[in-house]
Structures are given as structure tokens and as C-alpha cells.
Amino acid sequence: MRLTDYFLPTLRENPKEAEIVSHTLMLRAGMVRQETAGIYSWLPLGFNVMKKIEQIVREEQNRAGFVEILMPTIQPADLWKSSGRYEDYGKEMLRIRDRHDREMLYGPTNEEMITEISKMGVRSYRDLPTRLYHIQWKFRDEVRPRFGVMRGREFLMKDAYSIDIDKEAARRSYYRQFIAYLRTFERMGLKAIPMAADSGPIGGDMSHEFVILADTGESAVFCDRDLVDMPVPADDIGYDDDLEAVAAAWTSKYAATDEKHDEAKFVADVPEERRVSARGIEVGHIFYFGTKYSDAMGASVQNADGKATPFEMGSYGIGVSRLVAGIIEANHDEAGIIWPESVAPFHVGLINLKVGDSETDEACNAFYQNLENAGVDVLYDDTDERAGGKFKNMDLIGLPWQLIVGPRGIKSGEVEVKNRASGERFNLSPDAALNMLTSRK
């Protein structure tokens, strides 16, 4: 992509409404624009990153044996009346009426709908397990939206739902998601720690929040250092294996958010040198809720004995749009964002230091073509900005690699490759630079 063809409205100064660093940087890097409190337009750079995150989530859900569907944003109120939640949900639910004065709502979640869909499709225990997910916009009318897309009212979320015949089977579905989450966040360059969470109406041990560590995190978290460096299962993990045993490496170690933190247990269970007190951001939540909705909505199947058995259900959420901000919170410096390669909007920022200088233009065009041909996403700054501005901008938007080409270097047969994360610079011949950047892909 040539910058002259792109839409990248970067800001030089910090917008005053932004309180946390990810919000400031997303506004400054031209990733989003606020339309009203907690509701944002996604501009090209932000949208690009969000799609990359979404795709990683999708791939790992598929790998874990969940099947993608798409449910609507607008739901009929009757559906929610059938579970009793229409009255319970309160003002966070955005309630609307259509032209026939029918009560509708902008969905804050989809348990009721998935239960109805499953009732229609599941007739026998032989049809189970049913494991579905979708990635869709949701709306929760937060009293006080803040922190940009970190806590907006409209947000993109992956939510998955499992339906099993009994609790043992439900456990297996639950741990599929547990492992999928470890892999998903790892692929985005995040350290996500599963932490025991309140498990809603059922209780028990089947609810975990996945929290990423970031200095600017919203809540205090406490965990065993072993969890931070625990190697995540590889992509050949067998999802039909006993994943609860695999997950035990995580669930057996101490980890808690401040609400659930038990200092005495922390001190007793974790040797002092391994105690981590940090800040965290919740990016995922998985839980088993048993028959809460299936009971209320009469969703059952016949078991092998011919007896009606209510669905055993779990739901599993990942805040996709929130992750965009979460990743920035975990990956930035004074100059701007530092994208992990897997979610970077482009891999290489090609900087032409002197547009109009024929040798420099020629060299840049060649790089641009060759990198594109090699399948490397390039953002080519072909504007006639001054060099200083280009450097600042490129650091701000945080592409992993910068390829800096100017007349001075061309004369001595060199270009500069800069790694955004480490700050390392390499003066290389054009061929060596091209080789370095294409071999990474």
C-alpha cells in the first residue's frame, strides 16, 4: 500500500479525551475515531489490525473443533423473556422498537439465541456435542464507557457455546476452549494467564478469566511466575485428548485477580521469588453454566435411556476489539505502538527519504514491488513529507520493520533496516535488505 493512496490521519498531539496509552495511541495513529461515547469508527489501520486478530481467533476456534455461524445483532425481546433475562438484564440492554412497535434489542450476548438454534437442530444425544461460535458486534449500554475501545459500548466479540449431554462431556468442551485460548493469545504475542473466576450460577471450578499482563492494566493480579513462562501447547495438540490434564499445568498454579486474591494462600503456595504482583487486562472469559438456559427454555434431548436430559452448556468469550487496545497496552514505548508481527497491519514500512530524487524513487519502487511480490505487506511512505516527520509517524504506527532509503545511502550502496521493537539498525546492501525482510515472511 502506498501511503498516498491510504487513509492514515495521524495526530501529532495527544487528544485530551484519551486517558490511557492505548486510547491515545489509537487516536494518534489514526486507527479509530469516536462517534459518540463508547462507539467508534474503525479507520483502515485499526480495522486491519482487528481483522488480523479476528482471523487468529477464528483459526484457533476451528482447530478446537468449534464451527462458525453468524447470529444477528438485533434480537426479539420475546426470546429474552423466555429465559427471564429480559427483565433481569437492566439498563445495560439497549431496547428498541421496530415499525410494528415490536420490542427488540441490540444483543449484549447470545445464550438464548444459541439455545433456540440448538433446540431446533439437536434431537438426540447422538447429535451432541454441538460446538458453535460466532464473531459479531455486541452492545452493552455501559453507564460509563471509557478507555477507548477497551471499554466501549459497542464491541466485537467472539462468543462460543458448547452443548453436551452431561457434565463430564461439558468439561471436555470447556477444556478445548481453555487450550484454544492459551494458543490464541500466544499467537498474538501476549502472555495470557488463566485465572480462576466466579463461575456464575453454578459454582465449582469451571470458570476462568484470561488476563494479559500490562503495566497499565485495569486490575491488580497475582500469580506464580511459572505461569508467565509456561510453554503453550503446539498446533498439533490433539483436541480429542485429555485436555484437562494438559490444562492442569496452569490450573494447579496460583493465579487470581484482586477480587479473588487470597494473600495467605498466595504466600503459602508460591515461594517468594516466584510471586508476581502485576497489572492485568481481561481479554477472555470461559465458563460452564450447566442447565441454566436449557431448563428455563425447555431445551433437552433424549439420552441413551430415552430420558429427556437438559443441555449442559458452556460459553466462551473473547473481546476481539478490546484486544486491539490490549495488545497496544502490552506493546508500546514513548514513540508509539510496537505491533507483534502476527497482528501488525503491515510488516514493513518503506520510507522514501527524498521523494523526487530519481535514484531514491527508483530504489523504493523496486523494493515495493519485490516485497509485494514476495507476499510481504508493505506500507510505502511515498509522501513528500520531511524525513523527520516520516520517522516519527512510522514509529508511531509501530510496524515491525522499517526500510529506510535515501540518496545518501544509495550513493554508498546501502539502505537501512530498523527493527521497531529492539531499535536495532542494519546498514545493508539493497539485496541483503530485501533478503532479510522477505526471509522473515
Place this chain on the structure above:
RNA sequence: CGGGGCAUGGCGCAGUCUGGUAGCGCACCUGGUUUGGGACCAGGGGGUCGUAAGUUCGAAUCUUACUGCCCCGACCA
């Protein structure tokens, strides 16, 4: 939902107390000099001063109501 603050050009702000017909920095446009980490000079364009009503010869400024946004708290992926 309680408490507080703010609303003036694309962004950040001054002007409001003490009413007199709108200004600064950045950004933008033109010309020139520059050019490897946010240059300089000269010229220029752009604002129903959140909305509505009121007071006044005259309102960004005073009064009232409303709306929006931000912050703290309670709440939350």
C-alpha cells in the same frame, strides 16, 4: 446513577471574572529558501464561539433551560 469539570476553525488552547463585533500554536493552501529524527521566511483560506430562549444599543462573555463529552465513584468483556 451520585459528585465534579469542560464545550471557541481539523487538533491543542487563550479570550468569559470586568459585554464593544474573535485570537494563538500545530495542521492545511501558495511562493521561496531548506531537506537523514516533527525546518525557516512571506502570503493565504477556514469558526452559526454546543443548542434554544432571555437581558442589553450591543453577548463567546451576563441569566435560564436543554444537549453532548470528559474525569472520580458504584458497575462491567
